[in-house]
Amino acid sequence: xxxxxxxxxxxxxxxxxDRVLYNLVFFxxxxxxxxxxxxxISIGIEQTVIVSLGxxxxxxxxxxxxxxxxxxxxxxxxxxxTLYALLAKPVRRWEFLLGKFAGLVLALAxxxxxxxxxxxxxxxxxxxxxxxxxxxVLVAVYFILLKLALVVALALLFSCFTTPLLAILFTVGLYIxxxxxxxxxxxxxxxxxxxxxAFTRWLSYLLPNFENFNVMAMAAHGRAVPGVLILQNTxxxxxxxxxxxxxxxxxxxxxxxx
Amino acid sequence: xxxxxxxxxxxxxxxxxxxxxxxxxxxxEGLNMQVETGEVFGFIGPNGAGKSxxxxxxxRLIFPTAGSARILGKPISDVEMHxxxxxxxxxxxxxxxxxxxxxxxxxxxxxxxxAADRKDRVxxxxxxxxxxxxxxxxxxxxxxxMLQRVGLAQAILHDPKxxxxxxxMSGLDxxxxxxxxxxxxxxxxxxxxxxxxxxxxxxxxxxxxRVGVIVGGKLRGVGAPGxxxxxxxxxxxxxxxxxxxxxxxxxxxxxxxxxxxxLQVAEEELYAAIEQLRGAGARILSxxxxxxxxxxxxxxxxxxxxxxxxxxxVSGK
Numbered sequence: 001x002x003x004x005x006x007x008x009x010x011x012x013x014x015x016x017x018d019r020v021l022y023n024l025v026f027f028x029x030x031x032x033x034x035x036x037x038x039x040x041i042s043i044g045i046e047q048t049v050i051v052s053l054g055x056x057x058x059x060x061x062x063x064x065x066x067x068x069x070x071x072x073x074x075x076x077x078x079x080x081x082t083l084y085a086l087l088a089k090p091v092r093r094w095e096f097l098l099g100k101f102a103g104l105v106l107a108l109a110x111x112x113x114x115x116x117x118x119x120x121x122x123x124x125x126x127x128x129x130x131x132x133x134x135x136x137v138l139v140a141v142y143f144i145l146l147k148l149a150l151v152v153a154l155a156l157l158f159s160c161f162t163t164p165l166l167a168i169l170f171t172v173g174l175y176i177x178x179x180x181x182x183x184x185x186x187x188x189x190x191x192x193x194x195x196x197x198a199f200t201r202w203l204s205y206l207l208p209n210f211e212n213f214n215v216m217a218m219a220a221h222g223r224a225v226p227g228v229l230i231l232q233n234t235x236x237x238x239x240x241x242x243x244x245x246x247x248x249x250x251x252x253x254x255x256x257x258x
Numbered sequence: 259x260x261x262x263x264x265x266x267x268x269x270x271x272x273x274x275x276x277x278x279x280x281x282x283x284x285x286x287e288g289l290n291m292q293v294e295t296g297e298v299f300g301f302i303g304p305n306g307a308g309k310s311x312x313x314x315x316x317x318r319l320i321f322p323t324a325g326s327a328r329i330l331g332k333p334i335s336d337v338e339m340h341x342x343x344x345x346x347x348x349x350x351x352x353x354x355x356x357x358x359x360x361x362x363x364x365x366x367x368x369x370x371x372x373a374a375d376r377k378d379r380v381x382x383x384x385x386x387x388x389x390x391x392x393x394x395x396x397x398x399x400x401x402x403x404m405l406q407r408v409g410l411a412q413a414i415l416h417d418p419k420x421x422x423x424x425x426x427m428s429g430l431d432x433x434x435x436x437x438x439x440x441x442x443x444x445x446x447x448x449x450x451x452x453x454x455x456x457x458x459x460x461x462x463x464x465x466x467x468r469v470g471v472i473v474g475g476k477l478r479g480v481g482a483p484g485x486x487x488x489x490x491x492x493x494x495x496x497x498x499x500x501x502x503x504x505x506x507x508x509x510x511x512x513x514x515x516x517x518x519x520x521l522q523v524a525e526e527e528l529y530a531a532i533e534q535l536r537g538a539g540a541r542i543l544s545x546x547x548x549x550x551x552x553x554x555x556x557x558x559x560x561x562x563x564x565x566x567x568x569x570x571x572v573s574g575k
Contacts, residue, residue, distance in 0.1 A: 006368060010364055013355070013356075014353065018355060081349075081350075082352055084317070085347055085409065086368075088319075088340060088344075088345035088347075089340055089368040089369070090339075090341045091368050254321070256320040256321055257314070257319045257320060
């Protein structure tokens with residue numbers, strides 16, 4: 001695992017030096033504008049507007065980084081051939097892959113934490129105090145981070161066997177589909193043939209369920225997020241990421257480099 | 259007596275291409291070869307001959323269609339064996355957001371070295387490859403030759419027993435090439451096994467105990483540079499100086515550069531030729547034997563391969 005850590009720390013350093021964290025400036029500007037504007041246009045619903053806007057921004061910025069940098073994690077190394085010298089060292093391909101994943105998730109965690117701090121500061125500015133119910137905002141941020149980890153794992157998997165452009169399309173496509181998994185489960189199976197019903201049920205469990213991570217409404221209204229959902233989402237992310245990364249490692253371990 | 263450092267058995271690599279990858283191009287065909295412990299082995303061949311393919315197969319960057327290879331007696335799939343190997347990729351490229359010192363330190367971390375040891379080795383290597391003053395500059399600002407030096411430094415940083423270099427002289431100026439040659443000779447002196455690919459034949463002749471010549475994916479010859487080529491005298495070369503005009507018949511066969519002439523004659527005709535030239539007023543500067551060179555051997559193989567490929571194309575087989 002030490003070798004995974006070495007790759008992870010270098011990936012984190014790459015993200016920092018390639019100015020990925022500059023997005024924080026954009027987020028800060030957005031939050032400042034929102035804080036000033038919210039007092040003017042919304043009376044009594046400042047909390048809802050600020051939290052919804054802040055969480056949406058954290059999610060969108062995080063998703064952009066996860067998809068684009070997640071796909072580039074391995075494909076850029078193959079394309080620029082920086083991987084050649086590394087793989088000649090005593091490091092296994094799955095260790096490299098896991099290190100890249102961990103490094104980007106670490107960068108996303110720092111990025112997300114910084115944005116969450118910014119959001120809390122704006123909430124403090126608008127409401128003049130923070131309440132117990134505002135913990136839900138932190139839980140929502142945690143769920144966004146879990147979701148981003150899952151997206152990075154998927155981007156990494158696709159980039160192991162296809163071109164960067166297709167990998168981006170597949171990742172984004174799967175993310176969008178994953179937002180509607182609950183609808184797939186709610187389909188009236190009684191009107192379907194048994195085979196179709198079984199297929200739909202299996203598909204709904206196979207696809208990543210991103211809907212479960214969305215607790216923005218609860219956070220915006222200061223409602224507590226159930227502890228069981230926190231545990232369930234954490235376990236779901238760990239298991240799903242493990243499966244996806246195992247598949248990615250299996251593909252990448254057999255891949256001929258250019 | 260130590261065994262061979264590198265053993266290659268029937269190594270074959272085919273690349274699928276075309277629609278649905280149904281066609282196959284053979285990049286390397288049944289390569290059998292050994293590199294002995296402690297020797298400098300040159301792997302020579304034209305571009306696309308299969309040199310880099312062989313090295314990438316040894317490094318497990320690509321996987322063979324058939325065959326196997328062992329390094330230091332261990333199969334190449336053994337990752338731990340890589341502690342004893344140094345590898346310089348062809349036209350190396352490294353993380354351009356890192357400095358030379360950082361990239362070397364990064365690679366050193368995979369070899370379980372202590373922080374103090376890493377620092378010491380990084381400093382020594384940067385000095386050895388002449389990058390001491392550029393150590394704090396990000397690699398994105400490095401020239402091709404400088405990157406080649408970083409590549410060489412990372413290959414030998416951990417004091418490996420076997421060093422495999424893919425085109426180590428590529429992109430280097432004459433000074434850089436000389437320095438790389440010195441490093442290879444230093445490695446040999448330290449008892450390391452060095453295998454390097456090149457298409458610069460003078461480097462191979464100068465450095466290698468043995469060379470392997472590969473053309474069209476097939477190994478065409480292995481041996482000491484001197485034994486590979488026909489070392490029998492192919493004639494005698496006379497270098498002479500002649501001022502003013504002369505009508506000596508031999509002059510028409512000579513190559514002229516200013517007042518100097520170069521003339522090649524058969525061994526048995528040497529003395530008669532010298533007498534004739536002296537009679538014409540020439541001053542003999544030197545007489546030397548003409549022998550086959552590695553370059554001629556190499557060019558003959560390449561030519562034969564091209565002729566064969568053309569014949570196959572014409573016959574459609």
